Amino acid sequence: MSVLSTPARLMLRPFRGYEADFHAHTSWSDGSLSPLGIVRQASRRGLDVVSVTEHNTVMPSRVARWYTTLTDGPIVVSGEEVTTARFHIIALGIEKTVSPDQPLEAVLAAIHAQHGIAIAAHPVKHFWPELLPHRAELDGAELMHPIAYSDRSPEWRWADMVTFYEQSEVPLSAVGSSDYHWTSVLGLCRTLVFVREPATESSVLDAIREHHTVTFDLEGNAFGDRPLVEALRAEPYVPRTSDYAYRGSSTADRVLRTFGWLGLVGVFLLRARKRRE
Ligand SMILES: [Zn+2]
Ligand SMILES: [Zn+2]
Numbered sequence: 001m002s003v004l005s006t007p008a009r010l011m012l013r014p015f016r017g018y019e020a021d022f023h024a025h026t027s028w029s030d031g032s033l034s035p036l037g038i039v040r041q042a043s044r045r046g047l048d049v050v051s052v053t054e055h056n057t058v059m060p061s062r063v064a065r066w067y068t069t070l071t072d073g074p075i076v077v078s079g080e081e082v083t084t085a086r087f088h089i090i091a092l093g094i095e096k097t098v099s100p101d102q103p104l105e106a107v108l109a110a111i112h113a114q115h116g117i118a119i120a121a122h123p124v125k126h127f128w129p130e131l132l133p134h135r136a137e138l139d140g141a142e143l144m145h146p147i148a149y150s151d152r153s154p155e156w157r158w159a160d161m162v163t164f165y166e167q168s169e170v171p172l173s174a175v176g177s178s179d180y181h182w183t184s185v186l187g188l189c190r191t192l193v194f195v196r197e198p199a200t201e202s203s204v205l206d207a208i209r210e211h212h213t214v215t216f217d218l219e220g221n222a223f224g225d226r227p228l229v230e231a232l233r234a235e236p237y238v239p240r241t242s243d244y245a246y247r248g249s250s251t252a253d254r255v256l257r258t259f260g261w262l263g264l265v266g267v268f269l270l271r272a273r274k275r276r277e
Contacts (some may be wrong), residue, residue, distance in 0.1 A: 015194035020049035023177030032182030035064035045187035051079040088121035140173030144189040174224035176215030
C-alpha cells in the first residue's frame with residue numbers, strides 16, 4: 001500500500017498535507033544509507049515525500065527516484081545540497097548538478113534556470129554574510145533542523161535560523177529538515193507541505209514555490225504560510241503515530257535482509273579462515 005493512500009491525512013481544501021523531509025545524505029558522500037536505503041527508511045518513518053540532497057551532485061537523488069517507482073514508495077523529489085564553505089543551498093527539482101564553484105548569485109540563477117527551488121540550508125550566522133544579500137532570491141529557508149535540539153556553537157545556533165526566516169522581507173517557504181547523515185534520524189524534523197492533488201513530484205514543487213508549507217518547533221509552535229497556520233490552529237495537526245504501515249515484509253526487504261545475513265556469515269567465515277592460516 002502506498003503511504004499516500006493511508007487514511008487520516010490532513011485536508012485543507014483544496015490542499016492536502018503531506019509529511020516531507022527535503023534534506024538527506026547518502027553513502028555517496030558522508031551518509032550511511034544508499035539512495036535505495038533512504039527511500040526504504042522514508043517509508044519506515046512514515047514520510048510521504050523525501051529528497052536525497054547529496055553534496056554537490058544530483059545523481060543519487062535520481063537513483064532514489066527511479067527506485068521509488070519500483071517499490072510504490074514515497075514521492076522522491078530530486079535534489080542536491082550545493083555545498084561550499086560560505087553557503088549551503090538545497091536545490092530541489094533539478095535534473096543537472098549545479099556546480100558549487102561559482103558565486104551564490106550564480107548558484108541561485110542556475111537552480112532557477114532549471115525551474116528548481118532554492119532553500120537556504122541551516123541558515124545560521126556562520127552563513128549570513130553570503131546569504132543575507134541574496135535572501136530575496138531564495139524560495140525557502142530551513143527553520144527546523146536537528147540543531148534545534150542542541151546548538152553546536154555560537155555561530156551555529158537554531159534561534160538564528162528562526163531569525164533568518166522571520167526577518168525576511170519576502171515570503172519564504174518554512175522548511176523543517178533532518179539533514180540526515182547517520183547519527184540523527186530521517187524525518188526527525190519535517191515539513192508539512194500542502195499540495196494540490198494529485199500529489200506528484202511536480203505538484204510538491206509547486207506547493208513549495210507557492211509557500212504552502214508549515215513546520216513545527218519543539219514546543220509545537222507552527223511556522224509558515226499564515227492562512228495555513230491559522231487553519232491548523234482551528235484543526236490541529238496530529239503527526240503520524242499509528243499509521244506507520246511499514247512491516248518490513250516486502251520482497252525488497254527480504255532480499256536486503258538476506259544480503260545482510262550473508263555478509264555477516266561471510267565475515268565470520270573469513271575470520272575463521274584467517275585463524276587457520
Ligand atoms: Zn549543509
Ligand atoms: Zn546537509
